[in-house]
Amino acid sequence: MKKGILLIISGFAGSGKGTIVKRLLSEYDNYAVSVSATTREPRPGEEDGREYFFVTREKFEEMIADDEFLEYAKYVDNYYGTPRKYVNRMLDEGKDVILEIEQQGALQVKAKRPDALLMFVMPPSVQEIYNRLRKRGTETEEVIMKRMRQGAREAGVIENYDFLIINDDLDECVQNVHDTVRCSKYAAVRNKAMIDKIKSEFNDFLNM
Numbered sequence: 001m002k003k004g005i006l007l008i009i010s011g012f013a014g015s016g017k018g019t020i021v022k023r024l025l026s027e028y029d030n031y032a033v034s035v036s037a038t039t040r041e042p043r044p045g046e047e048d049g050r051e052y053f054f055v056t057r058e059k060f061e062e063m064i065a066d067d068e069f070l071e072y073a074k075y076v077d078n079y080y081g082t083p084r085k086y087v088n089r090m091l092d093e094g095k096d097v098i099l100e101i102e103q104q105g106a107l108q109v110k111a112k113r114p115d116a117l118l119m120f121v122m123p124p125s126v127q128e129i130y131n132r133l134r135k136r137g138t139e140t141e142e143v144i145m146k147r148m149r150q151g152a153r154e155a156g157v158i159e160n161y162d163f164l165i166i167n168d169d170l171d172e173c174v175q176n177v178h179d180t181v182r183c184s185k186y187a188a189v190r191n192k193a194m195i196d197k198i199k200s201e202f203n204d205f206l207n208m
């Protein structure tokens with residue numbers, strides 16, 4: 001069976017990346033999502049093992065020491081990390097595995113796994129990012145401004161991603177992400193086994 005693609009989705013707060021991931025999982029059967037470990041407190045409605053594995057700082061540091069993470073990062077005073085085992089198992093089973101992670105982690109994965117596919121999701125304008133954060137109504141103006149400043153910093157790294165997906169119309173955006181994953185399967189970097197096979201066949205053929 002052909003291995004799946006490791007798909008990284010990052011985006012500004014308010015980009016709608018969480019909704020896009022949920023839609024991909026419910027509309028297509030080729031995806032699996034990785035559940036991260038974090039040291040942050042669960043928010044109301046979040047369940048251990050569903051949104052995150054909520055662990056203590058001691059436990060997280062033990063997992064780092066045991067090399068259990070594909071990547072990890074500190075983000076706003078808390079650790080977040082991707083357990084490696086589940087990701088590898090799902091990739092071996094042919095699933096396209098989604099990591100919804102921030103940029104430091106995304107770049108760590110890119111360095112280790114050149115065949116990972118990095119997508120950055122964003123609304124069509126900065127004004128739209130601000131409007132969406134306000135519309136949520138869950139944060140104070142101060143927190144919204146903190147996220148806007150964080151967004152400005154994150155904008156500096158977008159060029160390291162493979163694809164930029166604009167989330168203007170949600171249906172169109174989900175379709176675009178899925179189409180991009182499908183096309184990316186044909187990239188030479190993800191077909192090394194086929195290239196090696198053809199080289200070895202040429203070798204055998206010419207030496208016959």
Ligand code: 5GP
Pocket residue numbers: 036037040071072073075080081082100101102103104105106
């Ligand atoms: P939140 O606390 O809002 O759930 O997540 C904060 C940020 O951490 C988001 O940008 C989210 O994508 C990112 N994140 C979640 N899990 C991981 C992870 O395993 N590794 C890294 N590097 N970032 C993560």
